[in-house]
Amino acid sequence: MTKHQTKVLFDANSLMVQRTGVGYYTAQMIEHLAQLYPQTLFVGYYYNFLARKPRPIKPVGPNICYRPIYHFPGPIINLLRRFRIEVPVELLAFMRADFVFYPNFLTQPSLFRTPNAMVVHDLTFVDLPDYVAPKNLNDLQRFIPAHLKRTNFVVTVSEFGKQRIHQEFGVPLERIVVTPIPPEAPTPLSETKQKALLRQLGLPAEFILTLSTVEPRKNVLSMIDAFLLLPEALQKRYPLVVTGKVGWNCDQEVARLQQVKDEGKNIIHLDYVTEAQRTALYQTATIYTSASHYEGFGMTPLEAMSYGRPCALSDIPVFREVTGNNALYFNPQDPQSIAAAWQQLLTEPKLRQKYAVAGKRQAGSYDWDAVAGQLYARIADYL
Numbered sequence: 001m002t003k004h005q006t007k008v009l010f011d012a013n014s015l016m017v018q019r020t021g022v023g024y025y026t027a028q029m030i031e032h033l034a035q036l037y038p039q040t041l042f043v044g045y046y047y048n049f050l051a052r053k054p055r056p057i058k059p060v061g062p063n064i065c066y067r068p069i070y071h072f073p074g075p076i077i078n079l080l081r082r083f084r085i086e087v088p089v090e091l092l093a094f095m096r097a098d099f100v101f102y103p104n105f106l107t108q109p110s111l112f113r114t115p116n117a118m119v120v121h122d123l124t125f126v127d128l129p130d131y132v133a134p135k136n137l138n139d140l141q142r143f144i145p146a147h148l149k150r151t152n153f154v155v156t157v158s159e160f161g162k163q164r165i166h167q168e169f170g171v172p173l174e175r176i177v178v179t180p181i182p183p184e185a186p187t188p189l190s191e192t193k194q195k196a197l198l199r200q201l202g203l204p205a206e207f208i209l210t211l212s213t214v215e216p217r218k219n220v221l222s223m224i225d226a227f228l229l230l231p232e233a234l235q236k237r238y239p240l241v242v243t244g245k246v247g248w249n250c251d252q253e254v255a256r257l258q259q260v261k262d263e264g265k266n267i268i269h270l271d272y273v274t275e276a277q278r279t280a281l282y283q284t285a286t287i288y289t290s291a292s293h294y295e296g297f298g299m300t301p302l303e304a305m306s307y308g309r310p311c312a313l314s315d316i317p318v319f320r321e322v323t324g325n326n327a328l329y330f331n332p333q334d335p336q337s338i339a340a341a342w343q344q345l346l347t348e349p350k351l352r353q354k355y356a357v358a359g360k361r362q363a364g365s366y367d368w369d370a371v372a373g374q375l376y377a378r379i380a381d382y383l
Contacts, residue, residue, distance in 0.1 A: 005041055006383055008033075009089065009097035009114075012044030012066060013074065014104050015056035018245070018272060021299055022121065025157070025181055026103040031059035032372035038063055045093040047074035067093050081106075081143065089114070099379050103155075105140060107147045115382035117177075117375075118147055119155040122296025123164045124217065131217035131294065133248040145169060153378055157181055157297040160318045177378050180322070182366035183302040189279055197280035201270060207241045208342060209285035209309070211278070211300050212292070214254070214269075215247035219291040219314070219332050224256055226291075226338035227267060234346055238286055239266040243273055282307040287345045287352065290314060291332045298322035302366065305359030310352045312341040326358040 010030060014023040034042050041063050044056065048068035055066050069092050077087055089108040090096055100107075100116040107118050125132045125140040132140070148154060148169050154176045156162050162176045189197070198205065208227070212218045220242060227240040246254055260267045273281065282288075288304035289312045298319050301311050305323065313319045314332035328345060331337040345352050 005039065006099075007041045007043060007095070007097040008099045008101060008379065009043050009045060009093055009095065010101040011104060012046040012056055015044070015058070016046055016053060021181075021297075022104050024299070025119070025121075027056075027059050028182075028184075028368055029103065029179070029372060029375065030064065031061065032368040033376055034059065034061040034064050036369060036372055037376055041065065043067055043093070043095065043097065045069055045089075047072065047077070049073040067095065069093070078139070082139070098383055101379070102151075105147075106143055107151060109150070115152045117153050117155050117379065118151045119157075119179075120144065120148075120161065120165055121157055122161055122294070123168060124294055124296070126168055127164070128217065128294050131215070152382055153177055155179055155375065158318050158321055160321055161296055177375060179371045179375050180366055181297050181299050181302075182368045182371060183299070183306040183363050186282075186306050187279055188283060188307075189276070193276075194280045194283055197277050198284060201273070201277060201280075203241060203268065203281075203284075204239065205284065206237060206286045207239045207268075207284070208287055208289060208346075209241050209243065209281055209304070210289050210291070211243045211281065211304075212290065213244045213247040214242065214250050214257075216249060216253070217293050218244075219293055220250075220253045221256055222332060222335050222338060223289070223291050224260060224267060225335035226342065228260075228265065229335055229339040230343060230346075234343060235266050238346055239268050241268050241270060241281070241285070243270045243278075243281060245272050279307075282309060285309050287312055287342065289338075289342065290319075291330075291338055292316065292319075293332055295319065301327065302363045306363035308356045308360045310345055310355035311359055312338075312345055323359070324362055326362040327355060 014026050030042050043065055045067045048070055051070055086109050088111045089100055090111045097114055100114055102118040105120055125137050129137055148171055154171055157180060159178055162178050165171050165176055166173050214220055257269045282304055288309040290301055292314050295318050301313055301323055304311055311327040313327045313329055315329035328341045330341040
């Protein structure tokens with residue numbers, strides 16, 4: 001008699017778009033789960049109405065496969081949910097699994113009450129709703145409470161997030177699993193390649209880097225104000241490089257970026273960058289900064305730290321949790337505070353070196369195998 005192979009179904013839709021935090025988390029988690037547990041089959045389902053999309057590029061592995069959903073467009077599923085009509089996951093994926101993993105907040109019902117876990121990356125939709133796109137905000141506020149009740153356990157990415165989920169929704173702490181997001185291992189470029197990529201981007205060899213989607217929560221306006229408070233010599237030597245796609249409700253940020261460009265200020269906005277360009281930015285930046293009002297984790301600071309970049313960050317609880325005492329902190333509400341932190345790092349090489357070494361050590365303390373193993377141990381309780 002052939003032994004039944006364990007099948008874990010997962011929502012792979014976040015893998016179908018340009019790199020985002022959720023997509024990175026999903027790809028890395030599934031890849032490491034598959035490597036650690038080769039006898040388990042991991043099946044990703046994704047919406048591919050009329051077969052217009054290619055299969056996800058990654059993760060790949062001998063025990064990873066994908067099931068495209070040709071018969072339902074994703075927007076229709078979301079629309080039906082808003083009318084209180086939810087399609088069971090088995091009818092979407094045309095298969096029955098032993099466990100279902102939902103890495104992007106929302107879940108689907110199951111015909112067979114298949115055990116499942118959902119990932120709630122942050123509670124921005126509760127704590128700072130003005131920073132969430134209206135359609136996403138409505139969906140999260142309406143459906144998260146019910147989905148938390150029907151999931152077997154909840155996954156989040158920080159202890160800060162765990163406490164907030166417990167406080168806000170009453171989920172018992174023992175039903176919440178914390179899975180931090182380790183940075184990818186650095187892939188240094190040759191000096192020749194690095195310089196070529198910087199020329200391609202129109203950048204000098206020294207600059208202040210921030211990397212994120214341009215949206216209100218990321219506090220780009222305060223960073224622009226802070227940069228203009230720096231001494232003129234520092235502004236000329238170290239441009240502020242704002243890297244990331246334009247998000248929602250950011251007309252003010254886009255207008256301000258255009259204004260400072262027209263005024264000849266040394267502030268550069270790069271849109272989406274390739275993986276190689278991203279690596280060159282991390283490898284070269286003089287300092288890395290994030291002035292976010294709110295985060296579920298601190299992925300880009302950890303990535304920058306893994307490349308030995310000293311970081312100046314918002315003094316918010318989750319950054320303190322993730323990066324510890326290995327960064328210089330500032331008040332994100334106060335451009336003077338931001339500028340002072342930047343100036344201190346830019347003018348004190350020994351301090352930069354101190355935070356570069358400490359930050360790299362901190363980034364290296366995170367391990368995907370440990371994180372994936374912790375998650376699978378909880379999944380195994382239901383197999």
